[in-house]
Amino acid sequence: MSRRAVITGVGAVAPGGIGRDAYWDLLSNGRTATREISLFDAAKFRSRVAAECDFDPVAAGLSPQEVRRMDRAAQFAVVAAREAVEDSGIDLGAVDPGLIGVSIGSAVGCTTGLEDEYAVLSDGGRNWLVDHTYGVPHLYGYMVPSTLAAEVARQGGAEGPVALISTGCTSGLDAVAHGVQLIEEGTADIVIAGATDAPLSPITSACFDAIKATTPNTDDDPAHASRPFDGRRDGFVLGEGSAVMVIEEAGAARRRGATVYAEVVGFASRSNAFHMTGLKPDGREMAEAIRVALDRARLDPEDIDYINAHGSGTKQNDRHETAAFKRSLGQRAYEVPVSSIKSMIGHSLGAIGSLEVAACALALRHQVVPPTANLSVPDPQCDLDYVPMTAREHRMDHVLSVGSGFGGFQSAMVLGRPGRSGEAA
Known part of the structure; x- marks a missing residue:
């Protein structure tokens, strides 16, 4: 087993x-x-x-x-x-x-x-x-x-x-x-x-x-x-x-009767082998990490209920990962809520990925999507549902968290709500 x-x-x-x-x-x-x-x-x-x-x-x-x-x-x-x-x-x-x-x-x-x-x-x-x-x-x-x-x-x-x-x-x-x-x-x-x-x-x-x-x-x-x-x-x-x-x-x-926040059901990492700080606009490498993470989790794009974006607040990053979501999730990218908690707690470099995983685990626990604060004038090139300003109650069974780093690193992790894979809540 x-x-x-x-x-x-x-x-x-x-x-x-x-x-x-x-x-x-x-x-x-x-x-x-x-x-x-x-x-x-x-x-x-x-x-x-x-x-x-x-x-x-x-x-x-x-x-x-x-x-x-x-x-x-x-x-x-x-x-x-x-x-x-x-x-x-x-x-x-x-x-x-x-x-x-x-x-x-x-x-x-x-x-x-x-x-x-x-x-x-x-x-x-x-x-x-x-x-x-x-x-x-x-x-x-x-x-x-x-x-x-x-x-x-x-x-x-x-x-x-x-x-x-x-x-x-x-x-x-x-x-x-x-x-x-x-x-x-x-x-x-x-x-x-x-x-x-x-x-x-x-x-x-x-x-x-x-x-x-x-x-x-x-x-x-x-x-x-x-x-x-x-x-x-x-x-x-x-x-x-x-x-x-x-x-x-x-x-x-x-x-032992532990309370479970979430199960980590899929992960993948890719590199763009392109530039120390630059990103290709098509988001291909992040999209590939998302695709492989979903495959390992045995999930389809329709199974993702929330995306915790890297969302750093640079034009290059925000447009890059918007393209990656569309490339990897297809039509589902336009339907699933997306948000960036960096709007509230900034970008703590290596620490932020773990803070975002913790946020995803807590979002699954409370069935609430954290908002993207300060989003009042949307970028026309970022045309997904970024949950502006206010948190949203939302049914979630599986959430996706992604990260993008200097050096061309692209990572994606899928977490599942307890009970979705036979685990007691």
């Missing part, structure tokens, strides 16, 4: 709300968490708006030693993982630690800690030769992205496979998919999977300023700066955060 993977716990550290319930409250009410940057002085930058997490690590339960040791991204991941494990109701201490795995995604690793420490070591960039003795004791850990996964593994006592997945902006989707694969192949019975990024720093802002990818619309109305699929959009809004989920083998979850 084939092994299947289900989500039984969800944890989130997100802009606008710390914790799963606060995160869903923000999304379902269509509130935005974008604002002027407060984490550093952004006055000299082209884009000065971001979606920040109001995060106090001590209030979130981290010890002073953990706060000192961990980069901000690691802190997010550990807090989200703790919530996910608690939500799942599972006693990890009663599980063979060799059958507990961890799969964490991140695009930029410990960016915040590295930049802070470089500023200290170089005396604000004035010294080319730095004095390493001024660095914090755990500076080496900031330079190794796998530290993020290792911290989560330490918290959960995971002695099975532990991996850091870094595929740019699809890292979150790909990390969850890797966790699902570990379950399906029998390498692990439980996987703590998700992603984290805390990229809000001067170096990240400078990089995206240089390629003019982020919005310059920052002074007049930062709360409405993220406008996916809107004709007035002029770039995406950087964000930060983490979502982590407990993924279990379905039969074991059923036997």
Whole structure:
């Protein structure tokens, strides 16, 4: 009998709300968490708006030693993982630690800690030769992205496979998919999977300023700066955060009476082998990822009830994936609701895919489609049902979440509502 993977716990550290319930409250009410940057002085930058997490690590339960040791991204991941494990109701201490795995995604690793420490070591960039003795004791850990996964593994006592997945902006989707694969192949019975990024720093802002990818619309109305699929959009809004989920083998979850959010029924990833930041307008590679994900899920386009779009808020991306939906789903693309939660929580790079998977799991639970906030002047070239401004109650059995990343990465994941494949709700 084939092994299947289900989500039984969800944890989130997100802009606008710390914790799963606060995160869903923000999304379902269509509130935005974008604002002027407060984490550093952004006055000299082209884009000065971001979606920040109001995060106090001590209030979130981290010890002073953990706060000192961990980069901000690691802190997010550990807090989200703790919530996910608690939500799942599972006693990890009663599980063979060799059958507990961890799969964490991140695009930029410990960016915040590295930049802070470089500023200290170089005396604000004035010294080319730095004095390493001024660095914090755990500076080496900031330079190794796998530290993020290792911290989560330490918290959960995971002695099975532990991996850091870094595929740019699809890292979150790909990390969850890797966790699902570990379950399906029998390498692990439980996987703590998700992603984290805390990229809000001067170096990240400078990089995206240089390629003019982020919005310059920052002074007049930062709360409405993220406008996916809107004709007035002029770039995406950087964000930060983490979502982590407990993924279990379905039969074991059923036997212990776990509450299931969703089953991950299909996944695929493709590359466009085209350009580091560019996208082909026909959306062929994303369409192929969607097609293969549906095939693996044994579903037809008519079975998809909601699409959680990448929806970054750049003209190139929004038109690319609109074409991909039409190419892969045909007429169904015009009938199924589509929305982008980046309109509310910005684009947290590697973390966003996991935040979107969590949003899909919660949408299935509540049977509510989150809206695309700030969408009031539709782009004529984006002519699908993008659920503007207000959430919508909607019957959903299967949802599709897609991601697109620098380097040409295209990923698609299909989640199913509990009970649609023989699983108890």
